[in-house]
Each structure stands twice: as C-alpha cells, then as structure tokens.
Amino acid sequence: TVVSSDGLGCANVQTITLSVGQSPSVSVTPSTATVCANSSVTLNALGLANGSSLALNGTSAYMSVPNSTSLNMTTNITMEAWVRPNAFTSLAGIVSKYQVSGQASYFMRLTSTSPYQGFEFGANTAFTTPANLLTAGQWYYIAAIYKNAGASDTAKLLFVNPNTNTATLYTGTTTTIAAVTNELRVGSDFGGRFFNGNIDEVRIWNTVLSTST
Numbered sequence: 370t371v372v373s374s375d376g377l378g379c380a381n382v383q384t385i386t387l388s389v390g391q392s393p394s395v396s397v398t399p400s401t402a403t404v405c406a407n408s409s410v411t412l413n414a415l416g417l418a419n420g421s422s423l424a425l426n427g428t429s430a431y432m433s434v435p436n437s438t439s440l441n442m443t444t445n446i447t448m449e450a451w452v453r454p455n456a457f458t459s460l461a462g463i464v465s466k467y468q469v470s471g472q473a474s475y476f477m478r479l480t481s482t483s484p485y486q487g488f489e490f491g492a493n494t495a496f497t498t499p500a501n502l503l504t505a506g507q508w509y510y511i512a513a514i515y516k517n518a519g520a521s522d523t524a525k526l527l528f529v530n531p532n533t534n535t536a537t538l539y540t541g542t543t544t545t546i547a548a549v550t551n552e553l554r555v556g557s558d559f560g561g562r563f564f565n566g567n568i569d570e571v572r573i574w575n576t577v578l579s580t581s582t
Contacts, residue, residue: 423555427456427565431557440466440573441474441548444517447574448477448490450555453508454566457485462558463511464571467492470559472549477513478558488526491515491543496524498539505566507532515546516577527580538580 423432434440448464459481466474473493480487486503489495490513503509510529524543529536555571556564 422451422453422567422569424567425556425564427458427461427563429563431462431563432555434553434555436550436552439575440553442573442575443546443548445575445577446475446515446546447512447572447576447578448475448514449510449512449570449572449574450477451508451510451569452564452566453568454479454486454503454505454564456505456565457503458562458565459483459485460489460558460560460562461485461564462554462556462562463488463564463568464553464555464573465558466549466551466553467559468551468554468557469549472551473547473559474549474551475515475546476558477511478562479564488513488528490526491524492546494544496526496539496541496543498526498528502528502530504532508567512578512580514577514580515543517545525580 425431450463452463454461457479459479461479463477463479465476465478467476475490475492476495477488477490479485480489480497480500482497482500484500487498487500488502488511489497508531510527510531512527514523514525514527516523524541526539527536528539553573555568
C-alpha cells in the first residue's frame with residue numbers, strides 16, 4: 370500500500386493497492402510509504418521463489434492425477450510448465466505418465482546426461498536437449514510438443530529463459546507414444562526420480578500448439 374498526501378502537513382491521504390495473483394508472487398517494499406507534494410518514493414519489487422507453485426523436495430513429493438481416457442493421448446500432445454529447479458538429478462520428472470515398468474507413455478523430465486541441467490521429452494527413446502541449460506534457483510518456461518508422423522515422430526521443445534530474455538526451439542524425433550494405464554504425476558518419473566524445486570502452471574493439450582515466440 371502506498372499512502373499519498375498533499376503538502377498541508379501530509380494529512381490528506383489516499384490508498385493505492387498493488388495486487389499480484391500470478392506465480393511467482395511479488396513482494397513490494399516498503400509496504401507503506403507516505404508521499405508529500407512534489408516528492409517521490411521508490412518501491413522495490415522482488416519476485417518470491419514459491420508463490421502458489423508446487424514445492425517439491427526431490428525425495429518423495431509429487432502431485433498425482435488418476436489415469437483417464439482424456440490423458441491417454443498418442444498422436445498430438447503439447448505439455449507446458451514453469452520450473453524452478455533447486456538441484457539436479459538424473460531423469461527427475463516434471464510431467465510424466467511413465468510410472469510403471471513396461472508402460473512408458475509421454476514424459477517431460479531432466480536429462481540423464483550430467484550435470485542434468487537439460488530436458489528429455491518423448492517416450493521410450495526420448496528427444497534430448499543440451500545438458501547445461503539450467504541454473505538452480507531460477508524460473509524457466511518449457512513447452513514440449515509431440516506429433517505422430519509415422520516412422521519418425523516429430524518432437525519439439527521450446528525453452529524460454531526469462532532471466533536472459535531468450536527463447537530457443539529444439540527439434541528432433543522420438544519413438545511413438547503409447548496409451549497406458551499409469552497415473553500422471555507432476556514432479557516424479559518412473560523409479561522414484563523426483564524433481565527438486567518448484568513447478569507451476571502445468572498444462573497438457575491434445576493438440577500441437579504453435580511454437581511462435
């Protein structure tokens with residue numbers, strides 16, 4: 370809240386409220402300031418780490434969505450998420466419908482290549498980005514896109530780094546995605562591969578969205 374006044378003893382005040390409903394949330398300091406006529410005040414805005422995002426400990430925490438026909442997509446898929454890793458481990462799951470041995474459906478997770486700071490997306494044979502994209506403690510946007518094109522299925526991953534104001538589109542191929550009876554998890558992949566950090570604004574579409582930035 371910012372309190373403003375006229376120049377007559379700073380007695381006449383009005384209130385201005387800043388409300389931010391998105392994650393990461395924003396903290397503004399000072400929380401209250403008095404501004405007299407012909408003067409100004411500087412507010413410092415700080416993006417908080419968690420906001421309303423899903424906070425994951427990297428050892429046991431995840432969100433589960435029961436299996437349903439609407440989640441058993443095999444042709445056109447787009448997955449989106451904001452991620453903020455705290456640490457990096459091999460194949461840590463971001464969004465995954467691969468939770469049971471022999472039932473590898475679609476997934477989006479960290480890479481298996483050290484230092485595990487890139488992404489894998491697809492099914493059994495995944496499409497992989499470079500392994501050094503991420504820095505701990507920073508937010509990133511990712512969108513993984515799969516299109517069934519026969520023998521060579523198209524995979525794309527859009528990586529947006531708001532810390533450097535850059536967007537990169539990676540393209541490749543992956544194996545055909547199968548319909549399985551697994552639950553879908555956010556923050557976990559098969560075999561106890563948990564994500565350590567925050568995940569927010571997860572969306573899964575049964576269509577191929579545009580990668581235009």
